[in-house]
Amino acid sequence: MAGTALRGRLTWQQATVTGLVAETSNTRSIVFDLPDWPGHRAGQHVDVRLTAEDGYQAERSYSIASAPEDPHVVLTVERLDDGEVSPYLVDELRIGDEVELRGPVGGHFVWESTCDSPVLLVAGGSGVVPFRSMLRHHAAAGSTVPMRLLYSARSRETLIYADEFTRLGGRGGIDIRVTLTRENPGTWPGERGRIDRDFLTRTGLPPAEEPLVYVCGPTAFVETVANTLVDLGHGPGRIRTERFGGTGTP
Amino acid sequence: MMAFTRNFHGKRRAEADPARVPPGQYVTPGFPVLSAGPTPKVVAGDWTFTVRGAATSPVTWTWEAMRALPAESITVDIHCVTKWSKLDTSWTGVSLDILLDSVETRAGYAVAFSEGGYTTNLPMADLTGGKAWLVHEFGGAPLEPEHGGPVRLLVPHLYFWKSAKWVRGLELREQNEPGFWERYGYHDYGDPWREQRYAGD
Ligand SMILES: Cc1cc2nc3c(=O)[nH]c(=O)nc-3n(C[C@H](O)[C@H](O)[C@H](O)COP(=O)(O)OP(=O)(O)OC[C@H]3O[C@@H](n4cnc5c(N)ncnc54)[C@H](O)[C@@H]3O)c2cc1C
Numbered sequence: 383m384a385g386t387a388l389r390g391r392l393t394w395q396q397a398t399v400t401g402l403v404a405e406t407s408n409t410r411s412i413v414f415d416l417p418d419w420p421g422h423r424a425g426q427h428v429d430v431r432l433t434a435e436d437g438y439q440a441e442r443s444y445s446i447a448s449a450p451e452d453p454h455v456v457l458t459v460e461r462l463d464d465g466e467v468s469p470y471l472v473d474e475l476r477i478g479d480e481v482e483l484r485g486p487v488g489g490h491f492v493w494e495s496t497c498d499s500p501v502l503l504v505a506g507g508s509g510v511v512p513f514r515s516m517l518r519h520h521a522a523a524g525s526t527v528p529m530r531l532l533y534s535a536r537s538r539e540t541l542i543y544a545d546e547f548t549r550l551g552g553r554g555g556i557d558i559r560v561t562l563t564r565e566n567p568g569t570w571p572g573e574r575g576r577i578d579r580d581f582l583t584r585t586g587l588p589p590a591e592e593p594l595v596y597v598c599g600p601t602a603f604v605e606t607v608a609n610t611l612v613d614l615g616h617g618p619g620r621i622r623t624e625r626f627g628g629t630g631t632p
Numbered sequence: 633m634m635a636f637t638r639n640f641h642g643k644r645r646a647e648a649d650p651a652r653v654p655p656g657q658y659v660t661p662g663f664p665v666l667s668a669g670p671t672p673k674v675v676a677g678d679w680t681f682t683v684r685g686a687a688t689s690p691v692t693w694t695w696e697a698m699r700a701l702p703a704e705s706i707t708v709d710i711h712c713v714t715k716w717s718k719l720d721t722s723w724t725g726v727s728l729d730i731l732l733d734s735v736e737t738r739a740g741y742a743v744a745f746s747e748g749g750y751t752t753n754l755p756m757a758d759l760t761g762g763k764a765w766l767v768h769e770f771g772g773a774p775l776e777p778e779h780g781g782p783v784r785l786l787v788p789h790l791y792f793w794k795s796a797k798w799v800r801g802l803e804l805r806e807q808n809e810p811g812f813w814e815r816y817g818y819h820d821y822g823d824p825w826r827e828q829r830y831a832g833d
Contacts, residue, residue: 391832392817396635431656432637440642441656441715466643466658479638487830489816490668601665605778608670618670618748625666 394431395419397483399475400454405542408461409508410472411447413454414483422446424519425492425512425596425624428457428485432467442467445511445598445624446486449518455483458542460508491596491624495523499594502587503531504577504607506599507540509626513598514543517550517558528593530557532585534577534603537565559585577603579610589615598624648719652709654824657717664716665778668812672747672798676774676782681766682801683731686739692801693731695782698766701726706765708788710795711824723786725767728759739804743811744785747798752811753820754787754794759802763789766799791822791829 401413427445448456461472475481493501493516501520503513510533520529535541541560551558561573561581575581587593595616597607604625612618648659676695684690693701707722743753758764765786768775775781780797787794793813814820819828827833 392830432640432642433635434640434642435636438642438644439656440640440658443714466645470637470640474639480635481637482635487817490812605665605671612670618672621670623667623669625664 392484392487394482394484396480397455399477399479399481401456402475402477405458406540408472408540409458409542411456411458412471412475413456416455416483419455420486422450422455422486423489423492423494424450424515426486426488427512428455428483428487430457430467430471431482431484432470433482440467443487445515447511447514449515449522451522452518458508458511458514460542491598491622493519493594493596495519495525497594498527500528500587500591501530502593502595503529504582504586504595504597504599504611505531505533506577506603506607507535507626508542509597509599509603509624510542511598512624513596514546516596517547517556520556521550521553524554526555528555528557528587530585530587531559532577532581533558533560534563534599535560536563538562538570577607579614582607582610582614586611586614589617592617592620595621596624597621599626601625648717652719653717654711655827656829657711657715657824660716660718663718663779664712664714666712666714666793667778667797668750669748671777673777674747674782674798676768679782680800681731681783683735683804684801685742685804686806687737688735688739688804691735698726698731698783699768701730704765706767706786706788708786710788710792713791713793713818713822713824713829717824722771723765723767724769724772725765725783725786727762728764728766729762731766732756732760735804737804739806741805741808742802743805743809744794744796744799744802746796747800750796750798750812752794752796753805753809753814754790755808755821756804758787758790758794763787789823791819791824793818794822 397414400415403411431441444457447458459471547558679695682692705724709719711717767786785796785799
């Protein structure tokens, strides 16, 4: 499967919802049953298509949150209040419903467990979704390369996968550092503040180790982090980005 | 057979003329940024544009030479494969017809190449005949680095990944060869009106 980015035509499939997990109050994971899933690589995404009764359709892209080794395809969607597709996926979809899905798509923003460079993952908000696939892939494949996740969320309530990351952290080279940008001072024991130059210098992997770097999140976040990483000496060719910008990002 | 999604009605944003929005696209007032890596820092004064490859000796324009060519302002709709379309975007730049006029070639294809290593392939027929420009202004202001500044390709009739940001030249080819996204399974040609998103579409 690895490396077969070019395949025949990607057809739309009916995907049946078999599980729903509330990750936070505005984010949930959706477990799908697909009759004919070709498998995916950690970091790829799918296109989801919804069709209204009058034939009107809306399509959006969502990263795959499950590992290639997992038995089901899982997406994790954050509700944008005024959005068209995400409120439906987060609030309306129930078990047994069907949506159309096609994929997997994308072959650049992927990580293979056969790769032996250290890995630095930098996530803002729901940008952490493809990294959950990579971290699970790392664990499932028994990889021992250092994989460090820097994950920025607004507050504890908006943290996705908090329990899973607590379990995964420290396991076989996996190191997870969460920072909260908007929570009031209090009992949070972890990092605070934005992922800026100082934060990346202190907690990132040094450029001398030549890590592969993946950055994912809202456009402005990715833009700032990627620029800062280049300034710190990371080779632009070793930094891969995925921007969830969607709309409304000037 | 169309499969309906239970209780999905959509949130159609009425302001767009449906005749201008290709299937599967939605109109955005913003200008999303999508790139495979960090934004390269290219200083206009150091920028050059080179046409090389099949049946021509390389020709290079500096920033000043490009700016000395007649520029035009174009207002077009653009369509990104990630589903957004943006209507009435205005650009200023030089038609590729003007640049390619001075190039002797019978090549049928070109691969646009960019600062940072990005590439994308196009038939020559889609780069000539008033269909493509090298643009350096968006909305009357210098093109921002994250949108491909100082200079990007603009080929509005194809999905926007064909409009290579930070473009540095064209490699002319007798044979078609896939570029960066095309090698990752995206469609070779990329016509938004025919929804040519992925290989085989
Ligand atoms: C490769 C990729 C992977 C992604 N993976 C994920 C993922 O794993 N999880 C995830 O949650 N998201 C992901 N996204 C983002 C996702 O595709 C959608 O963009 C997101 O869910 C919003 O879609 P929506 O239909 O709800 O909102 P949209 O309807 O697209 O609106 C988005 C925002 O723009 C505003 N807006 C839109 N149109 C107008 C208008 N006409 N006037 C005023 N305001 C407007 C809305 O208020 C809203 O806040 C990914 C994106 C990409 C490109």
